[in-house]
Amino acid sequence: MFVSYKWLQDYVDLTGVSANELAEKITKSGIEVEGVEILNEGIKGVVVGHVVERVQHPNADKLSKCQVDIGEGEPVQIICGAPNVAQGQKVAVAKVGAILPGNFKIKKAKLRGEESNGMICSLQELGMEGKIVPKEYSEGIFVFPADAEVGADALALLNRDDEVLELGLTPNRADCLSMLGVAYEVAAILGREVKLPETSLESLSEKATDYVKVVVEATEDNPLYVAKMIKNVKIGPSPLWMQTRLMSAGIRPHNNVVDITNYILLEYGQPLHAFDYDRLGSKEILVRRANDGEKFVTLDDVERTLTADHLVITNGTEPVALAGVMGGANSEVTSDTTTVLLEAAYFNGATVRKASKDHGLRSEASARFEKGVDPNRVRVAGERAAYLMAKYAGGEVLEGAAEVDTLTVEPAVVSVTLEKINRVLGTGLEMKDVEAIFDRLQFGVSVEGDTVTVTAPTRRGDIKIEEDLLEEVARLFGYDNIPKTLPIGSTTPGKLSEYQKKRRVVRAYLEGAGLYQAVTYSLTSEEKASQFAMEKRDFIRLAMPMSEDRSILRLSILPQLLEVLKYNSARQNDSLAVYETGNVFLSNGVDVLPEEKEHLAGAITGLWNNHSWQGEKKPVDFFVLKGILEGLFAKLGLTERVAYVQAQVEGMHPGRTAEIRLDGSKIGFAGQLHPSVQKDLDLKDTYVFELSLKAVLGVETEALQYQSIPRYPSITRDIALVVNRETVSGTLKDIIVKAGSPLLKEAYVFDLYEGDKMEEGKKSIAFSLKYVDPERTLTDEEVTKVHDRVLEALKEQAGAVLRG
Amino acid sequence: MQERLKELQEEAIQKVEQSSSLKELNDIRVAYLGKKGPITEVLRGMGKLSAEERPVIGALANEVREAIAAKIEAKQNQLEEAAVLEKMASESIDVTLPGRPVNVGSHHPLTKIIEEIEDLFIGMGYEIAEGPEVEQDYYNFEALNLPKGHPARDMQDSFYITEELLLRTHTSPVQARTMEKHNGKGPIKIICPGKVYRRDNDDATHSHQFMQIEGLVVGENIRMSDLKGTLDVFAKKMFGQDREIRLRPSFFPFTEPSVEMDISCKVCGGHGCNVCKQTGWIEILGAGMVHPNVLEMAGYDSKKYTGFAFGMGPERIAMLKYGVDDIRHFYTNDVRFLKQFSVEE
Structure with a gap:
């Protein structure tokens, strides 16, 4: 507004x-x-001028040479390019030295050999938007009424000094x-008074009801319809002050009758419509729902197809207006109109919203009906419009109005106690303060003991419950004046849940390990939604997506992270490590909340180490990725419970992918992207993982318990084993650990050889085994006994022999 | 013999002093103190001496030997020290060369903002509540005093999946769910961060997915002045002690009275600039006293219980705090953008 x-x-x-x-x-x-x-900001030196002579510019077809009296002695010569400039006009002249918007300075100039001392201005040149300028002046200069005083401040006359x-x-x-x-x-x-506008006028003895009968079929949509009749109007421009007020509010002036209805819309918030009575084709107004498929041409000359959802004003048979939205071309006021039927009505907001939305016709009028007009202002707005039509369109107003009124208006009566006001606001107001506030709002107030009862005027349809009164008190008392306190009463311990705490550990760890946190979109395309998905479920698809690319809820995070890699890689950042934690969405069927599972995904690509001046460059590989994951599980106390198993995952390198298991259940996977996927995304070797964070953080872990540091020395035995190439180190380690316990405290791979010195199909894996007894020093014999058991087990269970 | 010994001592000491390398020094040691050296020779010749002379010469010979040995050791220390210094001199490196890089990642800027806010409120006794991103129409709208047909729930503005399910448009349903779980009893003090979704075209200031962080306090004596005091603490900790806050009345369906909070503009200090649209104030969050309908729907007696709620957008806060000019940066994850937030303030 x-x-x-x-x-x-x-x-x-x-x-x-x-x-x-x-x-x-x-x-x-x-x-x-x-x-x-x-x-009028940035505008100076514009006055009313009188075009005393206009002749054709001798050297230019489209220019006029004008002699303009600007109230400073002799007329000045101004060259003007506007097509509508004419002798006798009163116009806005930017004098030499004037400044127009955009710091445009007017100087003496020569145009095609003719001197020009100033500029005759259009309204646009005075800073007004083209869409609000009256149509007749939109392509040329503005013309003042003939009584405009020469030399007067043109901007003041246009009400721009506002x-x-x-x-x-x-x-x-x-x-x-x-x-x-x-x-x-x-x-x-x-804390001041409101002065109401003038509405009283003398009516003719003829009655409006002699001219028109109003029937409302759809009283729910239209509980009040008032038709006033104004005869003998003379269509012409409205007074300049009214035009300028409309323009300041963003409305384009048309003619006196239409301008008056718009003026009332702004003044009272009540939309009105003026029909050309003689073009109605009947003496009846019938308000009804439209018939399905009924056609109607609105005054913007567009044919609309209506449905039974839409309310129409008809002449008894044909629609003449789409109620509250737009009038019809068939009954529009034109320059020939002499008798006006003025509609002042109360239309249901939802009905108007439906029609304005269906037809894409949101207007100042429809917006007001949609939000609800003041039911008590409908009639008075009509009276005021009639008064203005009599005054500014020469009209004669017929007595009374033809109307249908089924509207019951009950002002809201709401009570609240002073105790409640002060308790909820935290203030120390007295009853007289509260009363004064409602007085200022011109609400009805009565006080009984601690209770104040307020009658809200119908213009304030938002006042319904006691909290609405609290707000009125608070805002007029001033939010600034409410004290600052903190909640008192029982205290609550502030904390993160275990899950939230661990999630922060995960993030901090991954960032410490060199990964940047990314946040990507949950909505994705059908193609990406299921890529790398750990569980196959139905797609959760939006009913009305904005694009196919953002139409389905993701089942995995990786496709989005790969987009991040692709984006950065295309911008010369092809070595990158990112991770994301976020939900994936697993359908549980239509109309049932899906399962939202928090996942953790990561991706590393390009070089992991790049210490260039020392010639150290290490690309990412599976074991860089696995090291990151091992560190993560170590941090969470899950090292012993996690296992990596060779696996096949669609989109992943078939030989370089592991399924990750926690306590034997699959929780995710890690490995290299399939080379063809890498190629499609234009990425260097890329290693990725995705796992269910919910599963990882959801498991119970043992409380931290100190274990004494061994006081006795350990004995280390290194063994190099020859095994089949397919035998994986994890299997060997399991055998070693099982056979060596409890004295075996540690076993790790320290060498792997698959070179040509090995027999075909064989490889050598070397383990370092550490034996220790926390109670005493082990003897060589004791260790040998256990160690032989380990070797025996390796031979028996994995066909592993010591390398000769 | 005595003289010979004295001579040897002087001679050896002189040579030690003149020696300039450890090898030379070792040669001197072998030459004078070795089994074939002159002192040994003197001692070997002692058999010819009288019984009176023998102990005297013996003692003297030992004295001489010790004196030479001591001198050699001193010289050796000196030479070794010099050698170490020389070695270190040759080992000097260019300390201005870059070190072996350690990869460091960082929080996404939105996580930084969210955790900062979480921690601030945890310190004030709040818990962090989370809830589903796909919501039932009831929790997203109805339970928040937005009944069916309310203009704010236009299909055009929300991502509906079915008539009953949609992507939550705010984190407020978490409040409704939390209140419901508390079975009409207080107190509640929660902060709800999370992703929300609206049917907007992505541009510099709009994103179809964004973050929200909301707070809710419900209790028997929660006052609007408590809301004001809480927001004051928040704004000053988040944006600086020197910032002014201003509360303005506003309107939200789920609060009454409703509040909008502005902070004084940091750029112009409140005089008006382009950042604050010449007003001197920057809008930060919306808040208010929980609407009685919302309390009642969640099972609270609104005569007994009151509460306040507030909500803000981490993107907006990050944009103001760090001067980010385009909301899309948060979701593009350009590493040149992300890297800038690895600094801990």
Whole structure:
């Protein structure tokens, strides 16, 4: 809502309150003023001039040579390019030395050999938007009424010496979609009076009901319809002050009758519609739901196909308006109109919303109906419009109105105790403070003991419950004046859950290990949704996606992380390590909440080490990735419970992928991307993992318990084993650990040889075994006994022999 | 013989002093103190001496031997020290060369902001509550005083999956679920961070997926002044002690009275600039007293219980705090962007 500071003064005395101060006060008490526009900012030296002579420019077809009286003695010569400039016009002249928007300075100039001392201006050149300029002047200069005084400040005449406050209205404050509504608000803030506009006039003895009969079939959609009749109107331009007020509010002037309906829309927030009575084709207004498939041409000359959801105003048979949205071309006011049927009605918000949405016709009028107009202002708005039509369109108003009224208006009566006000707000207000606030709002107030009972005016449809009263008190008392306290009462210990704590450990660990955290989108394409998915489920698809690329909820994180790698790799960052924690979404069937499982995924690509001046360059490989995972599980106390098993995963390198198991159950996988996938994404060798974080963090772990440090020396035996190439070290280690316990404390691979010195199909794996007894020093014989048992087991279970 | 010994001593000491390498020194040691050296020779010749002379010469010979040995040792220490110094001199390196890089990752900037806020409120006795990103229409709207047909629940604005399921448009359903779980009893103090989704086209200021972090306090005596005090603590810790806060009345369906909080603009200090659109204030969050309908729907007696709630966007806070100018950066994950947040403040 655009509010003219000058116009507002018709209703509230703003003495001593500048536009900016007013904006600040309005903002602080609940309606955000998003900006204050000074309409004549950066414009200087524009006056009213009289074109005393206009002749064709001798050297240019499209230019006129004008002699213009600007009230400074002799007329000055101005060359003008506007097609509509004519002798006798009163026009806006930017004098030599004037400044126009954009710091455009007007200087003496020669145009095609002819001197020009200034510029005759269009409204656009004076900083007004083309879409609000009256159509007849939109392609040329603006012409003032003939009585404009030569030499007068043209901007003042155009009401540009004004400031406009732009209100950002929340849906509850539809009451401020009108100048009067804003006036009530401002009056409450400033503690001043509201002056209401003039509506009284003398009517003809003829009655409106003699001319028209109103029937409403759909009283639910239209509980109140008032038709006023105005005869003998003369269509012409509306007065300049009205045109300029409309323009300041962002509405283009048309003619006096249409401008008056728009003016009332702004003044009262009540949309009106003017029909050309003689073009209605009947003496009846019938309001009904449209028939399915019924056709109707709106006044923008578009044929609309209606449905039974839409409410129409008809002449008894044919639609003449789409109720609350737009009038029809068949009954539009034209320059020949003499008798006007003026509609002032209350239409149901939901009905209007449906029609304006279905037809893509959101207008100032429909917006107000949708949010709810003040039911008590419908009639008075009609009266005021009739008054203005009599005054500015020469009309004669018929007595009364033809109307249908089934509207019951009950103002809201709400009570609240002073104790509650102070308890909820944390204030120490007294009853007289509260009463004063409601007085200023012009709400009805009565006090009984500790209870205040408020009758809210119908313009404030947002006041319904006691909390609404609390808000009125709080905002007019001033949020600034509410003290700052902290909650008292029973305390709660602030903490992270175990899961949240461990998730932070995971993040910190991975970042310490060199991975950057990424955050990607949950919505993805059908193609990517199931890539690398650990579980196959139905897709969860949006009913109305914005694009195919963001239409399905992801079942895995990796495809998104690979996009991140691809993006960076294409920007010369081909060595990269990233991870993400986030939910994947597993369908449980239609209309059932899906299972949301938090996953952890990571991807590393390119070089892992790059210590270039020392010639150390190490690309990522499986064991870099596995080392990161081993460290993670060690951090979480799960080392002994995690196993890696050779596996096949679609999209992964068939020989370089492991399934990760926790306590024997699959929780994820790790390995190299399939070379063809790498190639498609234009990535260097890339290693990735994805696992169920929920599974990893969800398991119980043992409480940390100190274990004494052995006081006795250990004995180490190294063995090199020859085994079949397919035999994996994990199998050998399991055998060693099982056979060697309890004296065996540690066993690790320290060498792997698969070179040509080995027999075909064989390889050598060397383990270092450490034996220790926490109670005493082991003897060589004791160790040998156990060690031989280990060797025996290796031979028996894995065919492993000592390398000769 | 005595004289010969004295001569030997002087001669040896002189040579030791003149020696310049460990090898030379060792040669001197062998030459004078070795089995074939002159002192040994003197001692060997002692058999010819009288019984009176023998102990005297013996003692003297030992004295001489010790004196030479001591001198050699001193010289050796000296030479060794010099050798170490020389070796170290030859070992000097260019300390300005870069070290062996250690890979360091970092939190995503949104996680940084969220954890900072979480920690701040944990310190004030809050727990962190999380909930599903796919929500039932009931928890996302109805339980929050947004009944069916409410204009704020336009199909156009939300990602619906079915009539009943949608991607949550705010983290407020977590509040509704938490209250329901508490069975109408207080107190509740929670912070709810998480991803939310709205049907917006991605551009510099809009993202179809973004983060939200909300807070909820419900108890028997929760006042609007408590909300104000809490937000004041938050704003000053998050943005700096020197920032002013301003509360403005606003409107949200789930709170009444409703509040919007602004902080004074850091860039211009409140005088007005492009960042704050000439107002001197920057909008940070929305808040309010929990609407009685919301309390009642979750099973609370709104006559007895009151509460406050607040919500904000980590993206917006990160943009203000770090000067990020395009929301899409948070979801593109350009490493040149992510790397800048590895610094701990």
